[in-house]
Every structure is written in structure tokens, then in C-alpha cells.
Amino acid sequence: MSILVGPETRLLVQGITGRDGAFHTGQMKEYGTTIVAGVTPGKGGTEMEGVPVFDTVREAVEATRANTSIIFVPAPGAADAIMEAAAAGISLIICLTELIPVHDMVRAVRFLQDYPGTRLIGPNCPGLITPGSAKVGIMPGAVFSPGTIGIISRSGTLTYEVADLLSRNGFGQSTCVGIGGDPVIGSTFVDILRLFQEDRGTDMIVLIGEIGGSDEEDAAAYIGSLPAATRKPVVTFISGRSAPPGKRMGHAGAIISGGLGGPEAKVAAFRDRGLPVADSIPQLADLVRTVLTVSA
Amino acid sequence: MKLHEYQGKDLFRAAGLPVPKGEVATTPDEVAAIAQRLGKVVIKAQVHVGGRGKAGGVKVASTPEEARVLAGRILGMDIKGLTVHKVLVEPALNIATEYYAGIVNDRTSKRFVLMLSSMGGVDIEDVAHSNPEAIIRVAIDPAFGLQDFAIRQAMKDAQFDRTKSRELGAVIKGLYGALVRYDCLLAEVNPLVVSAEGDVVVADAKVDIDDNALFRHKDLLPYREESFDNEMDRQATEQGLTYVHLGGDIGVIGNGAGLVMNTLDVVTASGGKPANFLDIGGGAQAALVVKAVNMVLSDPEVKGIIFNIFGGITRCDEVARGMLQAAQEMDIRVPVVVRLAGTQEAAGRALLEGSQYAPVASVQEAARTIQELIGR
Known part of the structure; x- marks a missing residue:
């Protein structure tokens, strides 16, 4: 037993085609995490580390039933990525991005109030790990x-x-x-x-x-x-x-x-x-x- | 990025707040010339610390000649370790009432909070300690902003002058507008003055802009230059390093804020005095390590350095390469102890074998060893 992540985790990587997103997608897969999709606007239809990439989170969730998202999107777009994940029905969002403006986070946290079933971890965090089962982080x-x-x-x-x-x-x-x-x-x-x-x-x-x-x-x-x-x-x-x-x-x-x-x-x-x-x-x-x- | 009073007032003026027409000066002659135009003036030191008045950094002058003399005393003055290079010269006010109005980020509510108090003109933190019920707090919903009714209620609760509520309310509304428009972490007017003539005046301005939001405020970048309190801070920002000068003699470099903070704690607990906090962040390349060593060594007080690396995305061998490169590029005359753990630990240690860097197994051992090496 564990909390938040484990064998039931179906992970989506937002910002999967960036340097950090791509590298850690490989690392997390190697650890045994089930990664079902990636999102980078404009890169839909491609693949990264063997994972299908979509343009939007909604498309990715509809196609893959992803339930958890990890965000590597750079700071200027990170709060938007959090809100996109919540709006698409993701129940656990882990945001690793650092240096996000405080006003952006205040708005994003307010947005999440309308999605009581969604939990946010971070931002500016290393993610979380259930040892031997799932690693959702760096x-x-x-x-x-x-x-x-x-x-x-x-x-x-x-x-x-x-x-x-x-x-x-x-x-x-x-x-x-x-x-x-x-x-x-x-x-x-x-x-x-x-x-x-x-x-x-x-x-x-x-x-x-x-x-x-x-x-x-x-x-x-x-x-x-x-x-x-x-x-x-x-x-x-x-x-x-x-x-x-x-x-x-x-x-x-x-x-x-x-x-x-x-x-x-x-x-x-x-x-x-x-x-x-x-x-x-x-x-x-x-x-x-x-x-x-x-x-x- | 902390702004000087005059910079904050520029922003508030642009947001439509009633700011006195003032001018900035760097010499007593300039101050005298401004006083010639404005009449009786107040001369205010522009430094990033509170308590300027008590320290003698704020003076009223009735004549241009008096203004010249007082400016001569304030310019170059040392206030809490900072030298005064600029003064703001404004028409002197006939103050009838002083209020406090500020908006600040509140971690608990995860919102910005409006704070009002009728105990203006004194340090609000003192009021918070001695008289917490004298501060009215209203958390602001970012989806809707600060509503007029909420401002009216807060002013009523804070016992602001009812005959001036329209003007005071406009200032508070404008303050929130400026906070959002310029991505401020803090926007504060203390004192917010009602003059003997009945005018509402923004008599001071304290503004802290979110550094992380500067990418969308190119117009504020000129303020950057004056936001550094010393040369080390400027260098660190330009080189992309998180550096905090602490004044001791043991330089500390590590990856990750928590790890570096803990290293400082261990050094302090073992009787040493850290010279600095320096976080090279995650995934640092060799070139950044070289910059970090250079940065720490530019502090003449440094007698020894501790490297504390726990590799996650940071690779120990990459850091080791940076350290070897640093030793080649500069003359490192102080002892350096190195704790490497985590990703590529063995490779990193192998690289450092036979070099001037002394390996240690833990941060506790690092703190002990560096003290021995610098002869304590």
C-alpha cells in the first residue's frame, strides 16, 4: 500500500518534448511507471520515448485514460498547464516547474477550487515516489x-x-x-x-x-x-x-x-x-x- | 526585486494614485535647486530598509540653503549597512492623519490579502505584534479582484475617516490594480496621509516585484540596476546563481536549496561561520560549477570551501569536471572539501582522485575537516 501513486497510476507528461521532460520520461519508464501519454502543443501525432504525444490534455485523456499528470512546462506556461490538466479531468497533478510567478499560482489554486476531485502537488518540487512501484518525479x-x-x-x-x-x-x-x-x-x-x-x-x-x-x-x-x-x-x-x-x-x-x-x-x-x-x-x-x- | 520609494511612486502614479510631485537628486546642489522650485520640502534617503526616519535619513527643509545642508548629511550616509546614493525631494506635507494600506501575499489562504490600519506611519510589523486587532485583513479572490463593498467594509472596520472614504477607497482600489498589473509580491503605502488641507496623499511607497514575473515586464528592467544592495548580489543574478552573502569565512556550494541550508546549519553547529549560501540548482553543467567557485572566491573573507552534492538530476562526475576545470582556470589557495553522493558518485570521486580537493563522506565530516584545514 502507498499513497497517491502506484500500479494504478496512468501517467501523462506535460512538456514531454522538452529536454527535462524527455529525459525524465525515460527515467520514470525505466523505474516501472506506467506512462500512457505526453502533451506538447503542436507536437501531437509524434512519439517520445515510445510514448504517444498529443496537442492537448483533453485529447490525451480521452485516448489513454490518463489519471495523473506530471508537468515539466517552463514557468511562463506552467500555471496554464495545471489548469488545463484539471479541466481535462486529471485527478492528481504534479508540477515540478520552478520560478512560476506567484500571481499565476494564486490564480491556478483558485481555479482548482472548482475541481474538488483534483489534487495538486508542487510546484517547485521533485515529485513523488512509491519505491518499487511508481516514480513520478526526478x-x-x-x-x-x-x-x-x-x-x-x-x-x-x-x-x-x-x-x-x-x-x-x-x-x-x-x-x-x-x-x-x-x-x-x-x-x-x-x-x-x-x-x-x-x-x-x-x-x-x-x-x-x-x-x-x-x-x-x-x-x-x-x-x-x-x-x-x-x-x-x-x-x-x-x-x-x-x-x-x-x-x-x-x-x-x-x-x-x-x-x-x-x-x-x-x-x-x-x-x-x-x-x-x-x-x-x-x-x-x-x-x-x-x-x-x-x-x- | 525591491523598488526604491521613488520607483514605487512612479508605478503608483501611473496607476492613477495621488502621489506628490517629487524629484530625485544625487547631489546637495540638485536638492537645493529642487527646493527652490518646490518651497518647503522633505528630503528622503532612497535605500531598501525600513526605519529611515529614525536613522536620520528623512529631513524637512524650509529653505533651499537648509535643503542643501541637510542633503549633504543624508547623501553618503550609512543606514543599516547601506549607503545613500539618491534622495527623493517632495513638497513637505501638513499631516493630519496617517493610515496604513498594504497588499501582501498570504501563504495560508494562498491569496493576496489587503491590510488596513488606522495606526499608520509606524512599522506595521510592530503593530502586528503589539496591537494585532488594529490591522484589518481581507483575503482577495483573484477571480473577481477587490470589490468596492469589501473596501468600504474594511475601511469601516479600520475606522478610516468617513468623510474621505471615496478618495481613500480609490487609493486602495488603485493599489490592488498596480499589484496585479506589475506582478507585485507587496504593494504598501505607509503612511497613507490625509493632509490638514483635506487631501489624500500617498506619502510613501514600498513595492516588491516578483522576480519570476520580470519576463513579462520588460519596462521594469531598468529598475533592476538599482535593486542590488551589493556587487556580489549583482554578479550572482547575472550569472544565474542563487547566492546569499552571509559574512562568515567558510564558503558553501551545493545543489538544492534544502541541502545547502542544511550544510549551513551543520557548519554553524560545529562552530564555523558560513560565508555564503550558494545553490547551483539541479542538473548543473561544469561551466556553472566554475562560475560558482569563482563567485565564492571573490569574497576575500573566504578561508575554505565546502562542496556538498547529492546527485539527483545533477551528476557528480559533471560537478567534478567543473571543479577540475576551476582549479585549472584559477589559483585556488584555500582548502576545499568535497562530499559527493548520488548519481555518478563513483565516477565523480575517481575524477577528483589525486587533485587538491579533499573527499569527505558526509556533511558532518566536511564541516569538521574544513575547520581543521583552516587551522582551528
């Missing part, structure tokens, strides 16, 4: 291994780092989700936590947060509100603990501004509810081991 598949730990992160490279650490220590993953480093994103920590909480294949969750915004605080409050009997263990790491206020640390959303978004409040939000926070990434393996030992 992560190096080799560092992930199948298991029962769910990972949620705002950072792509730290997801790889943590998955690698857990895999080396014998702790496999159910699904790993990069929610993205932008200020306006589709799915938040809380949205994904809910799914892991209900997933029978997930025993515990590793959450990797960072400075900026209050998504981590919201996540801590959500976990704290769950009944202790059914709540799954969550261990956390917060990056950017040495970052100075007012500086944007690479991710557009990673900024401490106006006294908000600092690491102390995030760490405290988890610890105050008895949820362990690792002081370093290697320590996450120890925390996971402790949790799994206690529950076993």
Missing part, C-alpha cells in the same frame, strides 16, 4: 527502498538525503512526497499527513520542514489534534536553523520575515506536543529506530 530511484515509512518534505535534495539514510539503515518507505519550496503550493504538510494517516501501508512518518511560513506549525497542530490511539508516530527535522532573518534561502518560500517563519517556533510546535525533532539528519535514523523499537 528523484534518483536508487536511494529509495520499499517499506512502511512515509516521507514528506519541502526540499528535494533533503528528501534524497533522508531516504538514502533510512534505506541504508534498513528502513524502507511507503511513499515519499516533495511538496515544494514555493510560498504558494497545492498540497500542504497537513494535506499529505491526512493521506498517510489513513494509509494502511504507512506505519510512521518523517516530516522535513524548513524556515518560512507556518506550514510546519499547522502540521504540528493537526497531529496534536488526532486521538492518541490512532495517531501514527511522526518524527521531524527542520532545516535553516542558522539562517538569518530577511534573506531568501534559495527556495522562494524559505524566508524569515516580520518575525514569522523562524525555526524556533517550528521546532517548539512539534516538541511541545511531544513529537521528536532531530537536531541533525543522521539523528533521524536514531529517532526512527527508537519509534519502531517501542511500537514493536
